[in-house]
Amino acid sequence: SQTIHQWPATLVQPVGSPLSLECTVEGTSNPNLYWYRQAAGRGLQLLFYSVGIGQISSEVPQNLSASRPQDRQFILSSKKLLLSDSGFYLCAWSMTSGNTIYFGEGSWLTVV
Amino acid sequence: AQKVTQAQTEISVVEKEDVTLDCVYETRDTTYYLFWYKQPPSGELVFLIRRNSFDEQNEISGRYSWNFQKSTSSFNFTITASQVVDSAVYFCALINTDKLIFGTGTRLQVFP
Numbered sequence: 259s260q261t262i263h264q265w266p267a268t269l270v271q272p273v274g275s276p277l278s279l280e281c282t283v284e285g286t287s288n289p290n291l292y293w294y295r296q297a298a299g300r301g302l303q304l305l306f307y308s309v310g311i312g313q314i315s316s317e318v319p320q321n322l323s324a325s326r327p328q329d330r331q332f333i334l335s336s337k338k339l340l341l342s343d344s345g346f347y348l349c350a351w352s353m354t355s356g357n358t359i360y361f362g363e364g365s366w367l368t369v370v
Numbered sequence: 371a372q373k374v375t376q377a378q379t380e381i382s383v384v385e386k387e388d389v390t391l392d393c394v395y396e397t398r399d400t401t402y403y404l405f406w407y408k409q410p411p412s413g414e415l416v417f418l419i420r421r422n423s424f425d426e427q428n429e430i431s432g433r434y435s436w437n438f439q440k441s442t443s444s445f446n447f448t449i450t451a452s453q454v455v456d457s458a459v460y461f462c463a464l465i466n467t468d469k470l471i472f473g474t475g476t477r478l479q480v481f482p
Binding site for chain 1: 405407412413414415417420461469470471472473474475
């Protein structure tokens with residue numbers, strides 16, 4: 259069966275520091291991968307999605323970036339965090355377009 | 371443009387009451403997929419149901435049931451005999467090509 263893991267689960271970072279959140283999917287190949295963010299008390303916002311290695315689509319211009327160095331690995335990064343980057347970040351995957359999207363456990367980021 | 375509207379921000383019920391969560395969507399696509407997810411306090415998004423646009427049959431799974439009506443662009447979710455463990459934020463979502471577009475969610479509180 260397929261599983262998705264992301265880490266770290268909780269992160270407290272000072273403003274201006276870098277960020278790296280990692281996500282790995284197991285039990286499948288060539289999945290679509292996604293990064294979503296949920297700000298406190300708000301809905302989910304799609305940040306990035308990828309349909310293959312090296313193929314990244316950005317939905318919202320901001321100081322975050324994403325990379326897919328391997329088929330089942332998706333990384334969310336920032337060179338300098340802002341206070342507004344605080345939130346709950348969720349990695350997700352699906353087999354192909356239109357299929358069910360499954361989410362990881364999420365990562366709580368607090369920028370102080 | 372694709373859009374999902376969950377007009378109910380928060381609903382409170384007493385255990386054993388039935389409760390319906392509303393979802394209205396907008397899309398120009400003739401083929402699309404609708405979803406419901408549950409987000410308990412732990413934060414992880416739990417997949418509940420996926421429905422394609424050609425299948426308007428209502429579905430029942432235990433205490434959960436879904437009413438899909440293309441004529442009114444609605445995909446409502448009913449919990450029968452609610453329980454405290456049903457307390458969570460529930461999201462309705464629509465697939466647009468590769469991307470999942472979420473509603474803003476409905477927070478359900480079930481009191482004993």
